[in-house]
Structures are given as structure tokens and as C-alpha cells.
Amino acid sequence: MILVLVETDLAGTVAEVSREALTFGRSLAEAGGDVPLDAVVVGEPAPDVVEQLGAFGVRDVHALTGAAFDGYAGAAWAAGVLHVRAGTGAVVVMAAGTPRGNEVMAHTAARADVPMAANVLSFSGLAPFTVTRQVVGGSALEEMRLTQRPVVFTVAGHAVDARPAGQPGTANVVLERPEIAAADLVARVVSTEDPEPDLSGSLRSAKVVVGAGRGAGSADGFADLLELTELLGASLGVSRVVTSLGWRPHHEQVGQTGSRISPDLYVPCGISGAIQHWAGCSSAKTILAINTDAEAPMVTRATYAVIGDLHEVVPAINAEIKRRRAHGAGA
């Protein structure tokens, strides 16, 4: 049996990366001779969530309930996952390669005293179980063998497309109330500050996205980029460097640990095009890269490019758009 830790987003739907992990888990289940696919969720799942999980081929949804799961604690979640594993005899325990997913799987593997593979892209063999995963910031791949049971790993974000099962089923909810030791609740979230409003929906569905990376230079370096976004009726998408440095909010991040976009046009400015960023923008129909470095992966992979400083190029584009508009209006 294959057990997938599923995360739900703030709106109470199954997170896209969890749907990808379920898709990966299902292909594994099929390769293993149609073994069952179960999910673990934290808290009682909304009917919507149960329905989506059924559509992805999940048999049982194990819901971890009880006061221990009120505030996030990685150790408690892992204890819950292993409780379900003990009850179901799962041979594979997996999650999406999100911060939570990687953390809970690392706890799970440490407690079960087995290896864990982070950010897996594909599997190439079942016996011995062999996976290929991202290493060196995505610049290289590692083939890794996981010979112990349970096999524990996470799936890199957007490594596979989320696809519902051919025949949707109805998932069955199983309420679980594992006992959680006090020691597993010592490192626990005691407070969460107001969530940022999640505006990533408009980014994911945008027809045009203007991208900004480290090349923006600072939190104050976005004025021209925001003006271009406005002029194109676009959304702004950024690299992880930009969110890590606190220049822009996380919901604007594009990539493996951010949103996946599929606009008609993506205009990444000052973004190098690391594989984890590419994972989120590769389905853009046309890419126009603006970068000082003609050799940057984003430039070599783009459809079009302008080589230059975004702080010169973007204002010039804005001026040209405004000039043509004024001209058009006057004509």
C-alpha cells in the first residue's frame, strides 16, 4: 500500500503539489500491481477534499484528529503518519516536496530508522526501489536506491502533472486518533501571524506575467516592473530569492515551491532561470527574457530575449507603450 501525506491549502482544497504527489503515488501503485493508494490528512477533511481525493484514486483518507494536531508540530504529524502506516502496512510513505512535506517525511524516516529521498522526480525501478531526485540546486540529478521499508520520499514540486485517475472512485474517510507523546509537541507552532492574503490564484490564471528576480536589486527596484505589469494588464511573478529577501510576498513566487503559471506570455526580468524556477514557468507559451547575461539559462531557453539592464530596458518599454498609446489616442 502507498500512503501519501496530503496538504490542503488555505481555501480547503487539495494543494496542487499534493495532487501531483498523488499522481506520482498512483503511477507507483499501478507499477506495483494496482496496490491501494491511501492519503493522510491533518484534521477532518471537508467534503470537497474527500471528493478530490477520490477523483485522484485514493481508497482511504486517514484523518489525524485530536488536540495534538491543532498547532503544527512536525514530530506529531510524523507520529500520526507512522500510526497510519502501522495500521495499514504501507510500504511507501510519501509527500509533496514542500517545506512541510520534506520536514514531516524527514521526521518519519528518522523515527522509522530508514533513509529518505527529498525532491524525487521519477522512479526507475521497484526492486531495488530506485529514484531520481534533484540535487545541487537542480543542476544535477542523483540516482538513489531505497532498500529499506517503508520507502520514504518527497516529490519535487511540478515534477509531474496532476492528473485525476481514469476512473474516479469514492474515498472513504477513516478518523484516526493516535496518541501523541508530550515530547512530540515541544517544538510546536505557538502562534501564526495574519496570513498574507493568498492572491496566487490570479497569478496562476494570468494571460501575461511579468517576472522579477534578484536583478531587481532591492525592494525599491520594482517600480518600473510594476508599471509594466499594469500597462500589460499582467500579474507579477517573482523568483524565490525575491521572496526570501522579503522584497515581495510569497504568493507571487513562481516555481517548484511557488505557483506554476501557464500564461501566453512570460517576461522574466533579472531571473537566471534555475531549474526550480523553470519548473513553475515552463508551460508559458512565449517567454521574453530580459537579462544582462546572454548565457543565463532563462535567456537560452526563452523564445525572445533582450540583453541589458532591466532598469534601463523596462522603463524604455514602458515609455514606448505609453508613447504608442498616446499616439494611437491622438490619431
Next chain:
Amino acid sequence: MSTLVCVKRVVDSSGQVVLTEDGQAVDGRYAGFTMSVHEECAVEIAVRTGDATVMTLGDTDAVEQLRAALAVGCTAATHVVADQQAFGPADVAREIAAVVRDQGHDLVLLGNDASDTGDFQVGIRLAYELGWPVVNGVTEVSVDDGVVTARGAGPGGVETYRLPLPAVVTVLEGGVEPRYPTVPGRMRAKKVAIDEREPTSQPQGPGRVRLLLRPPVPSSVQVLGKGAEAAPAVVDLFEQLGVISR
């Protein structure tokens, strides 16, 4: 209070990545070596908490990363001299735990993930070795009266953890600005005697079959121009794609 911060010598992967002939490691002969940004931030936090020891498990050259941490304010360094490639994350965690037990630290800081192997687990495994709680992936850490307060971005907003020492904390970049070494700092670092030790047990290994590089993607990019002069061509393209109305 005594803090241990764990750093790893890794190949600088910002440029082109080359593998060693046996496909077991990244070749750093041309690119040079560094520590991950997350660890630079962990070192900064360690130095701010007071008395900080830096440690690494790696070959003799890894002393370079220990000196770098000493130069920015760590006061002692421990080097577990070993072939890093033969050690998996569980092996490394076991060796770090041995150092912690021998030296008696109350806080251990690590990076959230190493920039080469990206295993995302050494800190968590270390916590289980020691029987301590672990907070993962935070950007701000402070210690007051034996209580650690750690903050980081979670899926639903900024999360705060508060827990008593001893504890393991893994750090993500973004919350602190690592300081640059000063000349006196570098001089001082050179004089610190590094405590060298051997691994305590045989490693189980990382389960690695081999490393592979992605095949290069052929480029078909059309360069519209250089600098501001490209603006008209860009706007022509916007019009052609219909993303802008005339």
C-alpha cells in the same frame, strides 16, 4: 549557554556544474568551494547567541569553511575528518550528535538543506539522535533565559515556535544578514586551534547510485536587441502577440 553550528563544504554551484569521473560527486576543482547560504545565516545567528563553536564533517580541505566561520565570530572549531561522500545524512547526524555529547552544547544550528545533496534531514535526524526537539526552516532565532524563540514563514503566515533548551534549529536564509569577515577577524581565525577528530562509527552511506547531469537544452532564442534600444522591437512583439492593444 553554548551553541554549535554545523556547516558543510560544498562546491559553488552558481556556475556550470561538472561531475567527478566516477559520477559520485560534483567536481569543485574549477568552481571552488563554499558553504550554503542557509548555513551562513545559521553561523550569523550562532554568533549573535554568544559562545559559538563551528563544526564540519569533511575532508582536510573543509578547514577552509571552519576558518570562514571563525573569521566572523565563532570561537572554537571541530573538524570530523572524513570522506564526506561516504556519509549519508543519518551518518552525519550521528557524528554531529557525538560532538554535541562530548562538548555539551545546548543549542545546535544547521542549515535547512545543504546546497549540494539537498537531503533536507540532517538536523531532524540529529534531534532524534539526541532526543531533543527540533524546529525546522526558520529565519529568526533568539534565546532568552533558556528559551528559544524561532520564527519562519509557514503556509498560513509567519509562525512562531517557543521551546526550552536544549534544542536543534535548522535555518533558512532571509532573516539575518551574514556579516563579512574583518581583517582582525581573519587573523584571529588563523590562530584558533581546530579540534580534529575521527568519525565514531562506520558510515552506512547515502544510497547514491550515481549523479547525472541534465542534457543541455538546445537554444533557439531570438535576441530582440540590447538595452533600451530594444524597446520598440519589444512593443512590436507585444502587439503581434495581442497582449497590448494599439
